[in-house]
Amino acid sequence: MAKPRTPKGRAREVARRLAEVYPDAHCELDHANPYELLVATILSAQSTDANVNKVTPALFARYPAPEDLAHADPAEVEQLVFTTGFYKAKTRSLLGMANRLVEEYGGVVPGPIEDLVSLPGVGRKTANVVRSVALGLPGFAVDTHVQRLTQRLGITTETDPVAIEREVNAMVPPADLGPLGLRLILHGRRVCTARKPKCAECSLEDICPASLLPTRRPKQA
DNA sequence: ATCCCGAGGG
DNA sequence: CCCTCTGGAT
Incomplete structure (x- = not known):
């Protein structure tokens, strides 16, 4: 050629x-649905996927849905995500994201990039990961x-x-x-x-x- | 020391 | 535009 x-x-x-x-390149963040991937991707900033995968099982068990995370105790979330680094900022993002998800989108992860980016802690990189990996949309x-x-x-x-x-x-x-x-x-x-x-x-x-x-x-x- | 699939704020 | 947030692995 x-x-x-x-x-x-x-x-x-x-x-x-x-x-x-x-x-066979694939996303290495463990997740079972778009909400979980959104959480995992927020946690992945300046952290390895392996490190994120260590904390998400307990996190997803405790907060299975956006509604659960939206009402979570910040101190408890901070403990669960501590080892991924930036744990205070990430906790703020997670709670803010979950709250907005519940209030604005009925607890369903939206598809449009502008909607995703409007969520706390979600930038274009995170939005496109969620779109392409979990939502089957171009990203x-x-x-x-x-x-x-x-x-x-x-x-x-x-x-x-x-x-x-x-x-x-x-x-x-x-x-x-x-x-x-x-x-x-x-x-x-x-x-x-x-x-x-x-x-x-x-x-x-x-x-x-x-x-x-x-x-x-x-x-x- | 340097890197890890960033985002928000000033 | 720069700065800050932050812990783990190598």
Whole structure:
């Protein structure tokens, strides 16, 4: 296959190749429904999925539904989520989110991105994770990995996460957005790391403008 | 030390 | 735009 010449071509080629490298990429936050994923994703900020999965079983057992969390004792929630870090802020977000969910949305996690983002503690990244993983809706979550990789791969020249999200949304079929995001994150963690990226091990190296390998680097100084 | 799929506030 | 919130793993 010839090298893609346009950002859109790059995006699609990257999506195609990563699907081969990471065929079974999936969200690693344990959850049984959209409410649980919303809670888990709020807790995942600056915390590993494994760490979040340690606290959510007790949390979901104690507060099975938004109604339960909405009336929870903050001190008790703080204890349950303590080890995920940012525990005071996250507790505030969880209680605020649950209250708004009950008051405005009948205890049902809404689908529209603007509705999700209006919930306390829910930004675009969290909203898109919930959309694509739990609601079956199109969603491209731009976190630090996705931001870095889309830039390095020449898929976008934007730096603003919202702009990146908008551009990629226009380049990739809606149903592919969620899986592509998951795979970019996996690739960013394992290969295309922020510092010392492992270009020699990268399956995208030959089409990457940022490759550090001298033999392939397109623009040498 | 540095990283982990961020969000809100000033 | 920057700063802050925060604990665990490596």
